[in-house]
Amino acid sequence: xxxxxxxxxxxxxxxxxxxxxxxxxxxxxxxxxxxxxxxxxxxxxxxxxxxxxxxxxxxxxxxxxxxxxxxxxxxxxxxxxxxxxxxxxxxxxxxxxxxxxxxxxxxxxxxxxxxxxxxxxxxxxxxxxxxxxxxxxxxxxxxxxxxxxxxxxxxxxxxxxxxxxxxxxxxxxxxxxxxxxxxxxxxxxxxxxxxxxxxxxxxxxxxxxxxxxxxxxxxxxxxxxxxxxxxxxxxxxxxxxxxxxxxxxxxxxxxxxxxxxxxxxxxxxxxxxxxxxxxxxxxxxxxxxxxxxxxxxxxxxxxxxxxxxxxxxxxxxxxxxxxxxxxxxxxxxxxxxxxxxxxxxxxxxxx
Numbered sequence: 324x325x326x327x328x329x330x331x332x333x334x335x336x337x338x339x340x341x342x343x344x345x346x347x348x349x350x351x352x353x354x355x356x357x358x359x360x361x362x363x364x365x366x367x368x369x370x371x372x373x374x375x376x377x378x379x380x381x382x383x384x385x386x387x388x389x390x391x392x393x394x395x396x397x398x399x400x401x402x403x404x405x406x407x408x409x410x411x412x413x414x415x416x417x418x419x420x421x422x423x424x425x426x427x428x429x430x431x432x433x434x435x436x437x438x439x440x441x442x443x444x445x446x447x448x449x450x451x452x453x454x455x456x457x458x459x460x461x462x463x464x465x466x467x468x469x470x471x472x473x474x475x476x477x478x479x480x481x482x483x484x485x486x487x488x489x490x491x492x493x494x495x496x497x498x499x500x501x502x503x504x505x506x507x508x509x510x511x512x513x514x515x516x517x518x519x520x521x522x523x524x525x526x527x528x529x530x531x532x533x534x535x536x537x538x539x540x541x542x543x544x545x546x547x548x549x550x551x552x553x554x555x556x557x558x559x560x561x562x563x564x565x566x567x568x569x570x571x572x573x574x575x576x577x578x579x580x581x582x583x584x585x586x587x588x589x590x591x592x593x594x595x596x597x598x599x600x601x602x603x604x605x606x607x608x609x610x611x612x613x614x615x616x617x618x619x620x621x622x623x624x625x626x627x628x629x630x631x632x633x634x635x636x637x638x639x640x641x642x643x644x645x646x647x648x649x650x651x652x653x654x655x656x657x658x659x660x661x662x663x664x665x666x667x668x669x670x671x672x673x674x
Contacts, residue, residue: 388567
């Protein structure tokens with residue numbers, strides 16, 4: 324990995340409009356940002372009490388958040404839920420729960436897991452075989468996976484967890500997209516066995532990524548270890564209020580899952596119309612694999628539509644969901660321009 328000032332350099336991710344402006348300085352504004360897997364239909368905003376900003380968060384309110392999160396995610400009890408200002412801050416802390424050794428990450432996947440493991444002192448390597456993870460001291464699985472939507476079955480993960488637990492290892496399952504995944508494959512209800520940490524992201528499904536709220540589900544002792552590192556007031560007052568209300572709003576969640584499924588099907592159909600088949604993903608993002616991925620990324624970017632590309636996988640793109648109808652229309656127009664240009668080039672006679 325590349326080192327920067329003695330620390331492991333952060334990896335570029337989607338969602339940076341500053342980087343997009345540098346790449347496509349002449350693109351029309353505003354950008355249609357499809358480079359993230361964040362829900363474009365956010366949970367409805369509501370008025371917060373002034374005390375959420377003027378006072379320190381109350382411990383009792385954090386207890387309420389842990390309780391509603393345990394119910395929403397299927398954790399055995401609130402005592403097995405640690406709340407944090409986003410899952411990103413949890414990654415190196417969770418990796419530090421086991422002594423530095425060999426960290427194996429099921430890839431290709433979200434690059435921050437390898438980086439966080441290395442920060443915690445592990446030798447981090449990506450592998451493409453679930454069975455190989457049994458050799459690790461720290462094993463990481465993103466489930467459903469980002470960016471291709473791959474899902475590893477719960478029973479398979481439980482066998483892996485048992486193998487790791489027998490030698491003092493740890494299985495970390497990042498379920499950032501399980502809100503729109505197959506809930507039966509979640510390990511949230513199994514964390515009481517020990518040797519398992521499940522990460523859940525609030526901002527992606529609820530479309531409030533800037534709020535910075537995430538959770539680690541684990542056995543009670545592990546939760547206590549994590550919370551000791553955070554200290555008091557780790558979760559800001561506004562995040563507490565939004566977390567309690569949104570996680571308890573089952574009606575909104577059910578309606579949103581249906582809406583996202585419809586949007587994902589519409590996006591698949593739009594790409595198919597222009598000769599690009601979707602290869603997988605979740606209902607929050609779609610996974611594309613095609614020889615001309617770099618050309619498509621560039622063509623759409625020049626028209627103000629941002630997809631997520633991967634420097635180490637030049638044939639892969641990830642597309643989030645458009646939000647407003649105007650965004651859908653701009654994506655359709657950009658795809659039509661790209662397809663027309665591609666057809667013109669294909670029809671040009673060879674010199």
